[in-house]
Amino acid sequence: MVAEQKSNSTATAVLLAAGSGSRFLGRQHKLLTQILGRSIFAWSVDHLVEAQFRNIIIVTGAVDLSSQISDAQISGAQISGANLIVVHNGNWQSGMASSLQCGLAEAQRLGASAVVIGLADQPAIVGSSWQRVAHSTAPLAVATYNGVRGNPVRVHAELWPLLPTSGDDGARSLFKSHKDLLEEVACDGSSQDLDTNEDIVSLTKLLSQ
Helix, strand or coil: CCCCCCCECCEEEEEEECCCCCCCCCCCCHHHCEECCEEHHHHHHHHHHHCCECEEEEEECCCCCHHHHHHHHHHHHHHHCCEEEEEECCCHHHCHHHHHHHHHHHHHHHCCCEEEEEECCCCCCCHHHHHHHHCCCCCEEEEEECCEEEEEEEEEHHHHHHCCCCCCCCHHHHHHHCHHHEEEEECCCCCCCCCCCCHHHHHHHHHHC
């Protein structure tokens, strides 16, 4: 478990898990793909729970993840004191922006001062990386891995109205328009995603460490 920071009380975590994963050619949805006996989704959620956010929002869409959540992740979230909220995006086919907006709407309802956004198909993002980005004092922050930008991304509430409402763009749309507000946060782990069958090999190595 991660112990280097206290609970992230005002920043809310948003995990986007709504896409169809159409490029992945496995026999099931990529988030249900097993690595080392656990699904990609389970790895991602368990690492996020370790970061000790008070509120965690999971945005679902293309695939039913209810059994994945109820089996292990909710018990883990209760142990850490997190409030785990599942929001279904009925418009997930329209692109990532719609899922992001679902997460923001729930975060606003919860009174969050910032969101820390990650993707459920990136299971090697460890809890300490979520924490480090969450504790950035910059209005906009992004995790880096060996100097390369990845996820998660922290966005202060004042910037939420500037985030896209349609299409496949997410928080990265602000990196150029508001680069003066952006902080890069060096992190452990990796933001390697599961996009093709070949990625299973590299993710297995990362998750074995």
